[in-house]
Amino acid sequence: MKERGLLIVLSGPSGVGKGTVRKEIFSQEDTKFHYSISVTTRKPRTGEVDGIDYFFKSRTEFESMIEQERLLEWAEFVGNYYGTPVDYVEKTLSEGKDVFLEIEVQGALQVRKAFPEGLFIFLMPPSLDELKNRIVTRGTESAEVIENRLQAAKEEILLMDAYDYVVENDQVQLACDRIKAIVTAEHCRRERVAPLYKKKISEV
Ligand SMILES: Nc1ncnc2c1ncn2[C@@H]1O[C@H](COP(=O)(O)OP(=O)(O)OP(=O)(O)O)[C@@H](O)[C@H]1O
Ligand SMILES: Nc1nc2c(ncn2[C@@H]2O[C@H](COP(=O)(O)O)[C@@H](O)[C@H]2O)c(=O)[nH]1
Numbered sequence: 001m002k003e004r005g006l007l008i009v010l011s012g013p014s015g016v017g018k019g020t021v022r023k024e025i026f027s028q029e030d031t032k033f034h035y036s037i038s039v040t041t042r043k044p045r046t047g048e049v050d051g052i053d054y055f056f057k058s059r060t061e062f063e064s065m066i067e068q069e070r071l072l073e074w075a076e077f078v079g080n081y082y083g084t085p086v087d088y089v090e091k092t093l094s095e096g097k098d099v100f101l102e103i104e105v106q107g108a109l110q111v112r113k114a115f116p117e118g119l120f121i122f123l124m125p126p127s128l129d130e131l132k133n134r135i136v137t138r139g140t141e142s143a144e145v146i147e148n149r150l151q152a153a154k155e156e157i158l159l160m161d162a163y164d165y166v167v168e169n170d171q172v173q174l175a176c177d178r179i180k181a182i183v184t185a186e187h188c189r190r191e192r193v194a195p196l197y198k199k200k201i202s203e204v
Helices: 018-027 059-067 086-094 105-114 128-138 143-157 172-203
Strands: 007-011 071-077 080-085 099-102 119-124 165-168
Touching (some): 007 018, 007 105, 018 099, 059 071, 059 080, 071 086, 080 086, 080 105, 086 099, 128 143, 165 172
Parallel strands (some): 007 099, 007 119, 119 165
């Protein structure tokens, strides 16, 4: 039977740079992860494409996905729903491929319960001032939404202990390198540990 792939979850407060870091990782040719495209009820931002950035849905459509248990996790974040389609994750992992989720903190904690064997990485801003500066400079949200996201960020940062690793996003390239090094190390660890377990089990 094929070994299942690794579920990699990148999370952290709004504006820390999760999307930027994820896009940089996926632009690199040697990246072998598979990105799970989320479903959201948020309106597309300029340049965002349905089926590439997100699957954009109405609230009714999203709620029927919840009812049909088609989401691995979901959360309401500052007025919109966001969720991870479960079928894609299960199918890709069962093909032995690594799946990469980029999601907010409530959702990551749900995934931790369903997939305790996943690899959970929290992306940290260099400071709260720099976090605010990044959300404001991005220029995609109203002042009210920015304030709400910053309030949420203060609570989210307190939950970083629930993660396997904390990575600072001081420079995009450095953050990408750190994440890729963590995944490589995790694969080595699992591949060394698994044969030991198999040997022990075969001795029982
Ligand atoms: N290391 C960095 N140094 C400076 N600016 C950065 C860095 N990483 C990301 N940014 C900038 O910060 C802003 C927010 O980044 P991004 O949209 O990737 O954050 P996010 O965590 O995905 O946000 P959200 O959770 O709201 O979707 C963008 O304008 C991006 O260009
Ligand atoms: N719980 C989930 N959170 C998700 C998912 N996809 C994205 N996100 C996170 O939502 C916020 C806001 O995103 P934005 O695109 O409106 O800025 C951000 O933290 C994303 O990482 C998901 O499937 N589940």
